[in-house]
Amino acid sequence: MAKLSWHEILGLITELQKRGFDVVGPSSEGGVVKLLPLEENTKLETNYVRTLNSPKDFLLPNKERLFRYKSTATVTSYGLKIRFPTVEGPCPITIVPEYSPPRGRIAFFGIHPCMVNSIRYLDKVMLSDPADPYYKARREGLFIAVLECDEGDEYCFCKSVGCEKVPNGYADLSIKKEGDGFVVTPRSPTGSSLLMEEGVEQIEETIPKMKEEYLFDAKDEKSIDLKDPANLLEDCTICSSCTVVCPTCYCSDIQDRFSLMDPSNVERIRTRMSCQRKSYSSIAGGVTFLRTKNERFKWRMKHKFPFSERMYGISGCVGCGNCIAFCPSRIDFRTFLGRRVA
Amino acid sequence: MMTMEYNPYLPRPASVNAVREESLETKTLRLSLINWRATFLPGQFVQLLLPGVGEAPFCITSSPSDPKHLELTIMRRGLVTTAAHYMRPGDAVGIRGPFGRPFPVESFKGKDLVIVATGIGIAALRSLILYTIENRNDFGDVTLLYGARFVEDLVYREELKSWAEKIKVIVTLSKPSEKWKGLKGRVTDHLDTIKLGENSLAVICGSPAVMVSVAKTLIEKGLEQKDVYLSMERHMKCGIGKCARCMIPGGFMVCKDGPVFSAGEINLEDVGE
Ligand SMILES: Cc1cc2nc3c(=O)[nH]c(=O)nc-3n(C[C@H](O)[C@H](O)[C@H](O)COP(=O)(O)OP(=O)(O)OC[C@H]3O[C@@H](n4cnc5c(N)ncnc54)[C@H](O)[C@@H]3O)c2cc1C
Ligand code: SF4
Ligand code: SF4
Ligand code: FES
Numbered sequence: 001m002a003k004l005s006w007h008e009i010l011g012l013i014t015e016l017q018k019r020g021f022d023v024v025g026p027s028s029e030g031g032v033v034k035l036l037p038l039e040e041n042t043k044l045e046t047n048y049v050r051t052l053n054s055p056k057d058f059l060l061p062n063k064e065r066l067f068r069y070k071s072t073a074t075v076t077s078y079g080l081k082i083r084f085p086t087v088e089g090p091c092p093i094t095i096v097p098e099y100s101p102p103r104g105r106i107a108f109f110g111i112h113p114c115m116v117n118s119i120r121y122l123d124k125v126m127l128s129d130p131a132d133p134y135y136k137a138r139r140e141g142l143f144i145a146v147l148e149c150d151e152g153d154e155y156c157f158c159k160s161v162g163c164e165k166v167p168n169g170y171a172d173l174s175i176k177k178e179g180d181g182f183v184v185t186p187r188s189p190t191g192s193s194l195l196m197e198e199g200v201e202q203i204e205e206t207i208p209k210m211k212e213e214y215l216f217d218a219k220d221e222k223s224i225d226l227k228d229p230a231n232l233l234e235d236c237t238i239c240s241s242c243t244v245v246c247p248t249c250y251c252s253d254i255q256d257r258f259s260l261m262d263p264s265n266v267e268r269i270r271t272r273m274s275c276q277r278k279s280y281s282s283i284a285g286g287v288t289f290l291r292t293k294n295e296r297f298k299w300r301m302k303h304k305f306p307f308s309e310r311m312y313g314i315s316g317c318v319g320c321g322n323c324i325a326f327c328p329s330r331i332d333f334r335t336f337l338g339r340r341v342a
Numbered sequence: 343m344m345t346m347e348y349n350p351y352l353p354r355p356a357s358v359n360a361v362r363e364e365s366l367e368t369k370t371l372r373l374s375l376i377n378w379r380a381t382f383l384p385g386q387f388v389q390l391l392l393p394g395v396g397e398a399p400f401c402i403t404s405s406p407s408d409p410k411h412l413e414l415t416i417m418r419r420g421l422v423t424t425a426a427h428y429m430r431p432g433d434a435v436g437i438r439g440p441f442g443r444p445f446p447v448e449s450f451k452g453k454d455l456v457i458v459a460t461g462i463g464i465a466a467l468r469s470l471i472l473y474t475i476e477n478r479n480d481f482g483d484v485t486l487l488y489g490a491r492f493v494e495d496l497v498y499r500e501e502l503k504s505w506a507e508k509i510k511v512i513v514t515l516s517k518p519s520e521k522w523k524g525l526k527g528r529v530t531d532h533l534d535t536i537k538l539g540e541n542s543l544a545v546i547c548g549s550p551a552v553m554v555s556v557a558k559t560l561i562e563k564g565l566e567q568k569d570v571y572l573s574m575e576r577h578m579k580c581g582i583g584k585c586a587r588c589m590i591p592g593g594f595m596v597c598k599d600g601p602v603f604s605a606g607e608i609n610l611e612d613v614g615e
Binding site for chain 2: 066067069070071072073095096097099125126128130132133134221250251252253254255256258263264266268270273275280281282283284285287289302303306307308310311
């Protein structure tokens, strides 16, 4: 354990960068706090409750190239003409996917316990068999310095979903604000080497104070099915913000893209997809399985709670409150799903 | 970078070996796999990449006994499927997979099989049909009940005749022309003609509404839920349980936990309309 000044905290970031990490941490930009790459002109922010984005934006970027390949498409004066590459003679011309694994090691510096829990959830999804190679490459050697959280805002409810503490093995350093300085505790060998200390320490984690607490009974899909969200969703504009800012929403789309300037270079990319959009569940022939906004809202709730419990044995919601705080209509699912107890 | 880990997102090369017109809207592509083999069982699917167009999932319709070729029967519906209809022998394509959970064919051995297909649903079952024919002695009675609208809609029209030498084949048309001499009506109209015993199992693929009504009828007639198998269809992207597009109620991924499910594993109400 070490007592560090603000200056020494910044020193830790520099040291991480020296060790080859891309350090990402909370920083104020345009009136909101975001997780940003901490570089010379990006100032670390330690007085904040929530960030607009979350670790998923770095571990599973919104637009990610899976590979590239050449096609034989050409643009002619009458439009795009696609000729399939033809396999001729004994030496076949085939699609050769060019793949370069993501590089660089990420260090999250100063994220709150709820966000650490979201990394654990993404791990469950992305590292379960078969592991996602792109996520795995980014995840490898991940460094996490947790900034303990004292008090949430009116949208926070991590305690109600059991995500107020850092899961085992998910922190390299714990940082606690104390007066003008910080108490920093090493929680992994990498953490202690950074502090130039020996050994790893156990700590009594700060349990954040909650303004509101809830009791959710959503392990059972049927209980969600029986409820009617029509009133709650009256003002929902289906903007999908709730899924964009959610640290555990990972649904994605895969597309082959090319530019008309050079149609022979095709990129296969993965982008984020939201269950709030109709095309999420439409299939060729015109069938859409989730037709109304009510159905799609319930789907989001089911994926967060009963489906995640069944598939991964943990809650898919970490209680960060982002989907409420950043919803233009402040649609709050908490009393829909459960009841307020404090 | 030298020893590359298995990356399920990277397609492997194949080329079109032959194209067969099956019906008005469907073609079968026979693909030769270039320097790799596919190990699979009936019921599994692959993601077919058409360069410059995109990717879509298709059931493998060929028999698992030939690991160097795959046959896909493709109905023209949207972007990828239409492009697939323009493929010619020699064209290069990419394949990801095989993916998904197959029919538990080992546990089917010694049983009487009732195979019910409508429309393009037969594509998902052809591999199983070929498998039962190749291993005919391992199975009891095998009956295929296949429904389509018109004669022109019937897929595998020629093959049906050769199948009929080995298994019982019943074809019914719901909107036949005057010339049609065979059975008329929907598959549900003819379920009564199939005798079900202690030892019977059913396998169904078709539009969601048909699958549900066939499954319900067969269960009413005495089949256990666990002995009624369906092959499901959902929007798919990754094929390995990472994109959540194919998720169905219960929190199952059709690409990984399915596409084959028994009626005991899922709620029939959730299959779709
Ligand atoms: C497990 C499985 C097996 C299938 N087997 C066959 C088969 O043997 N023969 C056959 O003709 N069709 C089959 N389909 C349906 C086939 O995948 C769709 O018709 C096809 O994806 C439509 O693509 P498109 O680009 O032509 O349509 P578009 O409407 O242009 O679709 C664009 C994209 O959306 C996705 N998509 C759209 N519809 C579907 C869908 N129904 N299922 C999955 N993804 C979809 C695909 O990624 C597709 O490329 C199967 C579907 C699944 C899920
Ligand atoms: S953020 Fe709010 S308005 Fe937008 S889709 Fe979600 S619930 Fe609806
Ligand atoms: S559902 Fe809302 S509260 Fe739960 S993790 Fe996602 S954004 Fe946070
Ligand atoms: S297709 Fe991506 S999860 Fe099933």
